[in-house]
Amino acid sequence: MEQRSVEVLRLTAGETTALVPGVNLICKERGNFIIYKDPANTEEPYKACRNICKHQGGTFVRDVEDSTCSILRCTKHGWKLDSSSMKYVNPPDSFKQDKLVPELDEDGGLALVELIPPKPWDNDARRPQTIRLGEVQLTFFAHACMELKLGDKTMFFDPWLTGPAFARGWWLLHEPPFDWLERLSRADLIYISHVHSDHLSYPTLALLSEKNPNIPIYVGDTAMPVFCKLEQSGVQLNNINVCSFGVWQEINADLRFMILMDGVHPDMDTCILVDYKGHLILNTVDCTQPNGMQLPKNVDIMMSDFAGGASGFPMTFSGGRYTDEWKARFIATERKKLLYYKTQVVRDVNPKVYCPFAGYFVEAYPGDRYIRETNTKNSAEQLNSLINRYSDHIITWTPKPGAILDLALILDDTVDRRRAIVDPPPGTRIYKDNWDFDFYINKINESIASEIFAFPDWIRFYYEWAGFRDYNLVLRMIETDEDFHPIEGGYDFLVDFEDLSFPEQRPSREHAYLEIKNRIGVHRQTVLKGLFWDDLYIGFQNRISRNPDTFHFRFWNHMQILLPQQPPDWPGFLRRQRLIHFERPSDKNDSIVPRLLQKLSKAKALLVPGIIASLATVVYFAITMTTKQ
Known part of the structure; x- marks a missing residue:
């Protein structure tokens, strides 16, 4: 779509000179604007935008807690904008404000120009006919x-x-x-x-x-x-x-x-x-x-x-x-x-x-x-x-x-x-x-018994597929029952997104911490199908605590929008896991079960009926391979 330039604000030479270094909040008949003046920056002495928060259209005011005099706070939800960079700092790593183009004229006046896409409905507009x-x-x-x-x-x-x-x-x-x-x-x-x-x-x-x-x-x-x-x-x-x-x-x-x-x-x-x-x-x-x-x-x-x-x-x-x-x-x-x-x-x-x-x-x-x-x-x-x-x-x-x-x-x-x-x-x-609750919930809960959850390595495989990393956040994920209590047989694990590792304890360095308790059925369906995390978050299927109390935009944006479009290759994962654990089984087939139980125990995953069914499938597969050898 073509853009056109529209002058949305013009300051006289006197008004331009009167702008103070740092933040200037301008209220005019044509709208409210933010101008950040930086005399030391000869290449870009002015940055400007409309005074409208991109979240839900709120207005920015000065943040009394800001010592740098460049941070503005939205009156609606407390989102914060660094006017020196036109980037939002709360939530961090989220939006950038749409900039206006500052243009100084020969007389020293300042004009702000907006690049507006055309109103496409005006192309080939039609007069209303009688209906x-x-x-x-x-x-x-x-x-x-x-x-x-x-x-x-x-x-x-x-x-x-x-x-x-x-x-x-x-x-x-x-x-x-x-x-x-x-x-x-x-x-x-x-x-x-x-x-x-x-x-x-x-x-x-x-x-x-x-x-x-x-x-x-x-x-x-x-x-x-x-x-x-x-x-x-x-x-x-x-x-x-x-x-x-x-x-x-x-x-x-x-x-x-x-x-x-x-x-x-x-x-x-x-x-x-x-x-x-x-x-x-x-x-x-x-x-x-x-x-x-x-x-x-x-x-x-x-x-x-x-x-x-x-x-x-x-x-x-x-x-x-x-x-x-x-x-x-x-x-x-x-x-x-x-x-x-x-x-x-x-x-x-x-x-x-x-x-x-x-x-x-x-x-x-x-x-x-x-x-x-x-x-x-x-x-x-x-x-x-x-x-x-x-x-x-x-x-x-x-x-x-x-x-x-x-x-x-x-x-x-x-x-x-x-x-x-x-x-x-x-x-x-x-x-x-x-609403026929049982039909739909039972269908979701079929995921609980999936064989992949018999192998604790699914955790690393899934989060490597998800692809979020290089962010100082530690996630604790806990699978729960209907009432968000830890469930016997559910996984409870940590993910450190700084280096995408899976530690047994939280690291000693300073880090943001996010704890999420998920209903086990929805969590496992999300993992199995490679779905966005909207089902968990917007669907109220988890309980969340965090320290500090900060919205991690980059993390949630990735898990809700930027996950790969193709699901994880679970068939390939299962083939590799079966080969790892059962390609050369012991001469005694009954040793298979203790070995797998030991691995599950290390992963803090105790057996429940769904896991038992998965384990039975794995054991049957292993015995079959042994018989054929």
């Missing part, structure tokens, strides 16, 4: 799944319609329409925004593929491909289309759409703009800064997330400040900030209709009651009420599964717009009350 009653209809299914009837075409957004998300941590709040699978399989196209499993639902897609594996699915060209784990899923989909950002995808003469990236997470998050006969539908999904906050104005319909709570922090953390009282205060503050942030984004876009979605999940599993009660979320009614308080001309829609919005009635000023939204018939089940 008929029933021509454009939106039907809400569940969470972030919406069905769009667009003339003679039907499009779906993010179908998560059965099963859990994030391993077993999230469950659907709403009961989708009873005929959801038939309608989904007959769709003309599906858009999937990103790789997270509440949007890319393999349980849903597995059922879809049995009916229509050739259905066209469209995704953005993210650095981390949306379907990077398709092979591990075992689902067959034959018509996945990867789209360049900001380019119209023409479906027919009336319908087109373009996929846009997120300004904060361009490597994985996307949003979508649909154009039907010049009428625009904007779905920003989970994006923190959709298209870098360059968004079309006055669209017909806008959708976005709203609820919050899509993180293990702080619910799964313990020790230090993480009391229940502190968590409650923090969560309440964060949810309020999110409400006002979403309100401002909606008001800036100024749609005719706004629908909050992509937040309708519940921690329904009985063993997750603590998370469910602690992780309070915004309601759609709260956000809609706030929007209406400031912008009462925007029609807000709190959707129910099966509810239908007709755009033609929204656009018709001669009718009561309340007729434009039709709720499902009385007696329709709105909320789920049965």
Whole structure:
């Protein structure tokens, strides 16, 4: 996409001279800016950026704890920016601030220039045409799944319609329409925004593929491909289309759409703009800064997330400040900030209709009651009420599964717009009350008995595959039962990422320490399939403590985004382990079991039924080899 230069701030010669060495916070009608002046740096005497935190759009102020006078603190979440380098220092090794280009003119004035990508929807913009009653209809299914009837075409957004998300941590709040699978399989196209499993639902897609594996699915060209784990899923989909950002995808003469990236997470998050006969539908999904906050104005319909709570922090953390009282205060503050942030984004876009979605999940599993009660979320009614308080001309829609919005009635000023939204018939089940926990959890727990866990060397093999190292962090990983108590037969080990070693005790040097207790089934499924750690962290499947209390961005970013796309070569691992332990067994076959038990004991892994099954398989293999010799 081409960029264009826009002057966003101009200081006079006098104002430029008045800038002090170090940080200058500039508030102007055109926005708030940060200018760092360094007279000793003749090549780059000025660094500048907008005063907007890349995390969630907060404002930076001076950090009273900073002795260098270059560190600024975000008023929202306490993230810190070193204005002398425009790098974030809390969390360390995370983002870089987008710089503005400083230009001194001949008179000594200073201009700040921003390189802005074009607004691609302006390319070949179309005037809205008249549409008929029933021509454009939106039907809400569940969470972030919406069905769009667009003339003679039907499009779906993010179908998560059965099963859990994030391993077993999230469950659907709403009961989708009873005929959801038939309608989904007959769709003309599906858009999937990103790789997270509440949007890319393999349980849903597995059922879809049995009916229509050739259905066209469209995704953005993210650095981390949306379907990077398709092979591990075992689902067959034959018509996945990867789209360049900001380019119209023409479906027919009336319908087109373009996929846009997120300004904060361009490597994985996307949003979508649909154009039907010049009428625009904007779905920003989970994006923190959709298209870098360059968004079309006055669209017909806008959708976005709203609820919050899509993180293990702080619910799964313990020790230090993480009391229940502190968590409650923090969560309440964060949810309020999110409400006002979403309100401002909606008001800036100024749609005719706004629908909050992509937040309708519940921690329904009985063993997750603590998370469910602690992780309070915004309601759609709260956000809609706030929007209406400031912008009462925007029609807000709190959707129910099966509810239908007709755009033609929204656009018709001669009718009561309340007729434009039709709720499902009385007696329709709105909320789920049965999630089939046992089926999905038992499927996850099949990983516990995998043969690879009979060999303690899996630990080194897995973390060498993961590829994270050269970072002064020591991780203690503990496998647990349902209640996060160490489980007999579970592994308990240390990983030192400074040199990727696996010590028996923590090193004597100064180091950061992270302790994670994982439910054994989800942990082992994550290891076996080479999955991202979102299932563990976002799915509330662990309990975390850390010293010091610092977010290690590099570590979590790697384990959640940068793991290899291909899973570990476990078949090759097993072949090597079998050869090592059983290629030349003792003449007495019964000596095999004590030898393997001894190795397991050294790894702090005691036998449980799943391990016994694995061990039996290994022993059988060894005996078979002995018999053949």
